[in-house]
Amino acid sequence: MHALTDNALMLKVKSGDLDKLGLLYERHKKRLFGFFYNMNRSASVSEDLVQNVFVRMLKYRHTFTGEGSFLAWMFRTARNVNHDYYRKHKNENNQSELSSIEYKLEDSENFNSDMDKDDDIAILNRAMQKLPHEKREILMLSKYKEIKFSEIGEILGCSEGAAKVKAHRALKDLREIYLQMEIR
Amino acid sequence: MEKETFESKVIDFLSDRMNEAEIKEFEKFLNDHSEYQVQFDALSRTWRGVDGIEVPEPTENMDVRFFEMLQSEIEKEKNAKDDSESWFSKILEGLWKPQVAYSILLLTIGLTAGYLMNADTSSVPMKTTIVGNSETEEVREQLVLTLLDQPSANKRLQGISEANKISKVDETVIKALLKTLNNDPNVNVRLAAIASLTNYLDNPIVREGLVQSIIKQDSPIVQVTLANLMVALQEKKSVEPFRTLMRTKELNESVKEKLETSIKSII
Incomplete structure (x- = not known):
């Protein structure tokens, strides 16, 4: 159990106790990295983006009111950072996706002995990359059960119910892409 | 569903x-x-598959970069604070330069000297005020006398009002007020004169003048006011003038009753 909640820590950062951002970083760096990695399949880019999120949280710390959850605020910032990155590197995305899948395949070979499972994961990885950006995003956010769907709705600018339906449809689309790829 | x-x-x-x-x-x-x-x-199955997608661990490099960034932000913040503090301390430092210190010293001496000089002369304006006050009283007495001689009742009322402002009235003003009480054709002016004279009841001329005024009054309200005043003062000298007044044929019946009661309460 954390001695201080995320919200309490961020409020301390807001009031000038910048050291406390280090604690928030330790708590959430892996989760944020995973979010970005699942979005762009590049470890180095994801590390950069995690850094950008924390830089932005420092810059806009005065906007944190402590009323909503810190996680929702952090992922809203992460989403904006990710969008900015995509806008700037639109043309490079296809190439990076390919190299990331290769990197992932190498990882799978190293860590999984079950070849069938490796194949499934590799195909699912590729299917994920074919999924539209916003659908990938909602699937990743849905994975973090600490964030309420009402907050995901806030992050995406829709209602809680709409966010759930979007998540369901993204999952369904992913399955369809996966099945098509498996047949080939 | x-x-x-x-x-x-x-x-x-x-x-x-x-x-x-x-x-x-x-x-x-x-x-x-x-x-x-x-x-x-x-x-x-697809959901579990997504769970199965492995995510590599971020490198230590990410931590190093983050903490470098954080440290630099903390220092920036600290420097900004120091800058604002040093702005104040610079001003303080500036004050300790010899030229500024001499200027402050001279200014202090000047202010002290000025204060002391003012303190010495402070008794002069007080005397002036006292002199001024007595001069003002004299002027005011002249004004009262002038106003009481005016044909306008308003001016005479203003004269009585001015007389009320005088702390120590002169005998001339008292005589003028008594004259107004006995001779003024306006009832309101006469009533105002009675009110003004009550400020000087310690003065025997005033008390005597009020008693002698009783038989000279023809207005019922002035007669009743004087009766009330004499009762309040328990002025025994007023009994005879009241009796004289009661013998007058023109006297109002209510006033007569009032005078009878007053005489009884005085005796």
């Missing part, structure tokens, strides 16, 4: 956002509806 409700519940179930009761209810629904169970199973 509506399609969208089912879709929402699938996501709630898979993402572990349901409580036990909701889980039981949803599982029962799937058991009772095989077509939904098939849809759910297919999506459940």
